[in-house]
Amino acid sequence: MTSIAPLRDFVARFTRLYERGLAPDAIQQEGAVLLRDLVSRDDWLPEPFTRPNPERYSQYLLHCDPLERFSVVSFVWGPGQKTPLHDHRVWGLIGMLRGRESETQFVRGADGKFHAGETSVLKPGEVVALAPGVNDYHLVANALADQASISIHVYGDNIGGVSRATYDPETGAEKSFISGYSSEDVPNLWDRSKRVEAA
Numbered sequence: 001m002t003s004i005a006p007l008r009d010f011v012a013r014f015t016r017l018y019e020r021g022l023a024p025d026a027i028q029q030e031g032a033v034l035l036r037d038l039v040s041r042d043d044w045l046p047e048p049f050t051r052p053n054p055e056r057y058s059q060y061l062l063h064c065d066p067l068e069r070f071s072v073v074s075f076v077w078g079p080g081q082k083t084p085l086h087d088h089r090v091w092g093l094i095g096m097l098r099g100r101e102s103e104t105q106f107v108r109g110a111d112g113k114f115h116a117g118e119t120s121v122l123k124p125g126e127v128v129a130l131a132p133g134v135n136d137y138h139l140v141a142n143a144l145a146d147q148a149s150i151s152i153h154v155y156g157d158n159i160g161g162v163s164r165a166t167y168d169p170e171t172g173a174e175k176s177f178i179s180g181y182s183s184e185d186v187p188n189l190w191d192r193s194k195r196v197e198a199a
Helices: 005-019 026-036 193-198
Strands: 058-064 069-079 092-098 101-108 114-122 128-129 139-144 149-155 163-167 174-177
Touching: 005 058, 005 069, 026 128, 026 149, 069 128, 092 101, 101 174, 114 174
Parallel strands: none
Antiparallel strands: 058 069, 069 149, 092 128, 092 149, 101 114, 101 139, 163 174
């Protein structure tokens, strides 16, 4: 049976980073350790937040801090699905839970056009960080052609409500968007009634 306790513990521990008054880069650095611990096991994500959509990748909200200081989402990629080149405009952490995810970094030249850089593959248990002005332009894809992949992302804002952009790599043309979320539901982290019923 899936136990949501690891996600609940992660959210509580991440919230405490803010209570300590840490700077954003320190929150991201210490948060990466917490996320690595969360994705080191694959027995806690409720099934409704693991479902791929045949049309496009899904971004399920798992938790949003009440003050919108951070959000936690599961990205579910169907076989071969990918994002356009895009940015985030807030810091982020990506932890691989299941399958494989490829990430191609892009650099914007003085002419406004984008140039592809290194492509890396994220495997289960691994975590990478991104930050505006450092490595915020990328294209992400399911690295597996025959099965779904799932990654857990943490952002320094309510990412579903942040105004961001996609880009045409050839021309540099920018198109604004606000992603929203793939589901109107979120997991109930705080209900412990199942534990009581089991006892």
